[in-house]
Amino acid sequence: xxxxxxxxxxxxxxxxxxxxxxxxxxxxxxxxxxxxxxxxxxxxxxxxxxxxxxxxxxxxxxxxxxxxxxxxxxxxxxxxxxxxxxxxxxxxxxxxxxxxxxxxxxxxxxxxxxxxxxxxxxxxxxxxxxxxxxxxxxxxxxxxxxxxxxxxxxxxxxxxxxxxxxxxxxxxxxxxxxxxxxxxxxxxxxxxxxxxxxxxxxxxxxxxxxxxxxxxxxxxxxxxxxxxxxxxxxxxxxxxxxxxxxxxxxxxxxxxxxxxxxxxxxxxxxxxxxxxxxxxxxxxxxxxxxxxxxxxxxxxxxxxxxxxxxxxxxxxxxxxxxxxxxxxxxxxxxxxxxxxxxxxxxxxxxxxxxxxxxxxxxxxxxxxxxxxxxxxxxxxxxxxxxxxxxxxxxxxxxxxxxxxxxxxxxxxxxxxxxxxxxxxxxxxxxxxxxxxxxxxxxxxxxxxxxxxxxx
Ligand SMILES: C[S@@+](CC[C@H](N)C(=O)[O-])C[C@H]1O[C@@H](n2cnc3c(N)ncnc32)[C@H](O)[C@@H]1O
Numbered sequence: 001x002x003x004x005x006x007x008x009x010x011x012x013x014x015x016x017x018x019x020x021x022x023x024x025x026x027x028x029x030x031x032x033x034x035x036x037x038x039x040x041x042x043x044x045x046x047x048x049x050x051x052x053x054x055x056x057x058x059x060x061x062x063x064x065x066x067x068x069x070x071x072x073x074x075x076x077x078x079x080x081x082x083x084x085x086x087x088x089x090x091x092x093x094x095x096x097x098x099x100x101x102x103x104x105x106x107x108x109x110x111x112x113x114x115x116x117x118x119x120x121x122x123x124x125x126x127x128x129x130x131x132x133x134x135x136x137x138x139x140x141x142x143x144x145x146x147x148x149x150x151x152x153x154x155x156x157x158x159x160x161x162x163x164x165x166x167x168x169x170x171x172x173x174x175x176x177x178x179x180x181x182x183x184x185x186x187x188x189x190x191x192x193x194x195x196x197x198x199x200x201x202x203x204x205x206x207x208x209x210x211x212x213x214x215x216x217x218x219x220x221x222x223x224x225x226x227x228x229x230x231x232x233x234x235x236x237x238x239x240x241x242x243x244x245x246x247x248x249x250x251x252x253x254x255x256x257x258x259x260x261x262x263x264x265x266x267x268x269x270x271x272x273x274x275x276x277x278x279x280x281x282x283x284x285x286x287x288x289x290x291x292x293x294x295x296x297x298x299x300x301x302x303x304x305x306x307x308x309x310x311x312x313x314x315x316x317x318x319x320x321x322x323x324x325x326x327x328x329x330x331x332x333x334x335x336x337x338x339x340x341x342x343x344x345x346x347x348x349x350x351x352x353x354x355x356x357x358x359x360x361x362x363x364x365x366x367x368x369x370x371x372x373x374x375x376x377x378x379x380x381x382x383x384x385x386x387x388x389x390x391x392x393x394x395x396x397x398x399x400x401x402x403x404x405x406x407x408x409x410x411x412x413x414x415x416x417x418x419x420x421x422x423x424x425x426x427x428x429x430x431x432x433x434x435x436x437x438x439x440x441x442x443x444x445x446x447x448x449x450x451x452x453x454x455x
Pocket of ligand 1: 285286287316318319320321322336338339342363364365366386387388389413
């Protein structure tokens with residue numbers, strides 16, 4: 001069969017000779033291949049057996065873990081072609097599927113760096129490593145402990161990562177040394193079947209200012225062993241800015257609801273987004289691609305067209321990053337976000353940057369943003385919205401139509417829900433332009449910013 005395009009979630013789409021539509025992982029548009037077709041819930045899934053003609057946009061994946069790691073699924077497609085596909089995914093979602101009349105699509109903003117662009121990664125320990133077919137043929141043993149990423153679709157199989165192309169150093173050196181120290185000190189790596197073990201997970205964050213945060217999640221409270229382990233890590237990596245740890249006896253790996261204790265440093269690292277400085281604590285949410293976040297926010301700010309006199313609302317503000325980014329160019333900015341600690345960070349970051357025209361509210365946008373709220377804070381002249389993948393709640397869209405701000409800047413990480421929401425808003429708004437931005441090279445993720453004007 002011939003593969004012709006990229007579909008939802010980044011799978012490649014093609015048609016069999018008898019016209020059936022098939023979705024396949026690992027294919028590239030233009031490939032002609034033999035495919036094993038299996039019916040799944042509501043669609044046909046293809047597994048490539050043999051490729052007869054390689055797509056012109058194919059390229060050799062550069063990561064040795066590509067075959068089994070789900071992190072960068074588009075490495076087999078050239079970066080230029082990835083950008084082309086992302087552009088057409090946004091255009092298709094909005095115009096063909098969403099039936100939104102967009103007056104202008106601007107060409108996608110490529111990533112400044114297509115490797116080592118993430119500022120945060122999590123790695124999991126396992127007492128047994130997952131092996132690819134090639135690794136099995138090399139004679140490697142599954143009984144070796146691992147520190148790396150979960151095999152996609154599993155919760156108990158961990159791929160031992162030697163080198164990951166997603167995050168700058170010291171990440172690779174640090175992760176590999178942590179594995180080695182764990183083995184040298186005879187510490188049990190987590191057993192995902194029995195849910196026992198001492199070493200569970202690490203989180204590494206780096207900033208463009210050269211700072212590093214390490215968080216280690218231990219399965220048991222054992223102060224002596226914890227200190228011996230962390231002291232050895234810090235002796236080898238004195239450049240670590242701050243280290244935290246937690247004890248987790250939970251079934252899941254999330255550390256968001258656990259106490260994270262500061263072992264070394266101040267408990268936060270610092271980052272700069274354009275002209276705004278941020279303190280990032282152990283639990284703070286932060287855009288994962290710092291350099292591209294500056295580009296994304298610059299697009300949002302330029303679409304907002306601020307002159308200094310506007311009242312701006314920033315919905316789904318996170319730790320206030322867009323609000324603080326534009327605060328210097330408007331009269332007032334009002335941020336709303338449901339995660340209360342993120343709002344505390346936003347207020348703290350406003351203080352740090354001596355920004356006194358930004359106010360932040362914690363709560364669900366659909367409950368906080370009411371006509372009363374708008375009377376209290378003044379009607380918005382410009383409303384920026386950056387909702388999660390699910391898009392805006394229908395009640396929020398209704399409230400926007402009632403408040404009728406002259407301009408809306410809609411930042412989205414999911415063109416499908418952006419299309420749905422723009423379609424609803426288009427009864428009162430024209431969509432002047434849309435600018436896709438690539439935040440996550442080698443993945444199907446895509447961000448797009450739309451500018452709406454009240455009719
Ligand atoms: C895509 S992020 C945008 C964050 C921020 N604008 C930034 O660039 O860092 C979406 C944010 O919406 C928040 N959120 C999700 N659902 C929400 C809701 N119903 N009400 C308020 N905030 C919500 C999430 O916690 C998250 O911080």
